[in-house]
Amino acid sequence: MADPAQGAGRRHRSGLTLAVLGIVALLGALGFGALGVWQMERLNQKNTLIAAVQTRTSAAPLDIGAEGAWAQFDLVRDEYRQVRLAGRFEHAQETLVQAVTGYGGGFWVLTPLRLADGRSVLVNRGFVPPALREPGMRPAPRGEVTVTGLLRLSEPGGGFLRSNDPAGERWYSRDVAAIAADKAVGDAAPFFVDAAAGAPGTYPIGGLTVLQFPNNHLAYALTWFALALMVLGGFGYVLWDRWRAGA
Numbered sequence: 752m753a754d755p756a757q758g759a760g761r762r763h764r765s766g767l768t769l770a771v772l773g774i775v776a777l778l779g780a781l782g783f784g785a786l787g788v789w790q791m792e793r794l795n796q797k798n799t800l801i802a803a804v805q806t807r808t809s810a811a812p813l814d815i816g817a818e819g820a821w822a823q824f825d826l827v828r829d830e831y832r833q834v835r836l837a838g839r840f841e842h843a844q845e846t847l848v849q850a851v852t853g854y855g856g857g858f859w860v861l862t863p864l865r866l867a868d869g870r871s872v873l874v875n876r877g878f879v880p881p882a883l884r885e886p887g888m889r890p891a892p893r894g895e896v897t898v899t900g901l902l903r904l905s906e907p908g909g910g911f912l913r914s915n916d917p918a919g920e921r922w923y924s925r926d927v928a929a930i931a932a933d934k935a936v937g938d939a940a941p942f943f944v945d946a947a948a949g950a951p952g953t954y955p956i957g958g959l960t961v962l963q964f965p966n967n968h969l970a971y972a973l974t975w976f977a978l979a980l981m982v983l984g985g986f987g988y989v990l991w992d993r994w995r996a997g998a
Contacts, residue, residue, distance in 0.1 A: 769993065776986035780979040787975035794968035801964055807832040808962065812899050816866050821940060830904050831962070834944060836872055837897045838864040842886060844934040848922040849910070852878050852959055860955045861925060861943065863936045864898060871936050873927055873943040874898055877955030889954045900946040901960050 812835035814820065840862045847858040857880040863871040883889050903925070909915040910923030917933040931939035948958025 765993075769989070772989060773986060776982050779982040783975045783979035783982065787972045787979065790968045790972035790975060794966070794972065797964060797966045797968055801966070804831045804962060804964075808901065809833075815872070815902070815940075815944075818868065824902075824942070827904070829902055831960070832902045833899065834902050835897065835899045836864060836866065836944070837895060838866040838872070839895060840874070840892055841865055841871070841936070842891045844936055845886060846922060846930050846934060847879075847884055847920075848925050850878055852956075854878055854956065855880060857881055858884055859925065861930060863931075863934070863939070864896075864944075870938045870940065871931070872940045873925075873930060873936070874900070875903070875925060875943055875945045875957075877946055877949070877957035878959055879955045883954050898944065898946055900944040900957070903943050903945050903960070905942060 807829070808831055810833055812833040814836070815824075815834045816836040816838065841864075842862060844863050846861045848861060850857055850859045857878055860876045860879055861873050862876055864874045865871050879889060905927035906924035907926045907928065908924060909926070913923045915922050915924060915926055915929055917929060922930070925943055927939065927941060927943050930936070945960045946955075946957040948956070
């Protein structure tokens with residue numbers, strides 16, 4: 752004959768286990784749901800950024816050589832904005848920064864452009880392969896030039912797991928402040944300019960700014976929401992199975 756006390760104990764332990772499973776399932780679903788909401792927020796931010804960059808890159812170039820123009824910049828707000836400036840390249844202060852592009856591995860050619868009032872802006876004139884790293888192997892514009900391109904933020908520190916080494920002339924990022932200090936570029940702007948594309952077949956190759964931003968946030972959000980539903984569905988199955996067993 753079954754002991755009523757033992758049956759009551761089993762039912763108590765079963766109820767306690769079910770309660771613990773319910774709490775774990777609820778916490779898991781809330782956590783996964785929160786991650787999904789966060790990814791939706793990131794999706795909105797990324798879409799806003801993409802729309803803003805499209806507007807900036809298609810707008811008429813802004814003359815950043817004008818007096819007082821730099822003070823009006825919000826560097827984050829104005830990154831990728833089309834700009835124009837005129838001056839003389841200081842080729843003796845050129846810096847090569849390692850780069851990988853659709854043309855393979857090589858270097859960005861960063862050259863200070865000296866404005867008429869003495870200020871300087873680092874211009875990324877474009878990409879060159881290793882065979883053209885020496886200045887004498889490619890054109891070096893002389894005299895007054897006008898440059899159009901996109902305003903870019905400085906890239907301090909270096910590349911992934913590689914720090915810039917000014918003493919060894921090894922640069923892995925376009926760190927404006929460090930390059931200006933190393934090359935003794937006076938009154939340098941806190942940003943650089945990616946020059947627009949030049950004539951086909953000429954080096955450096957400009958106009959290679961990457962304007963495609965990874966935007967997988969919707970897929971991530973759907974994944975997190977699906978996991979939340981799976982957790983709730985799993986607990987729902989446990990409840991249904993318990994009910995069926997007791998029916």
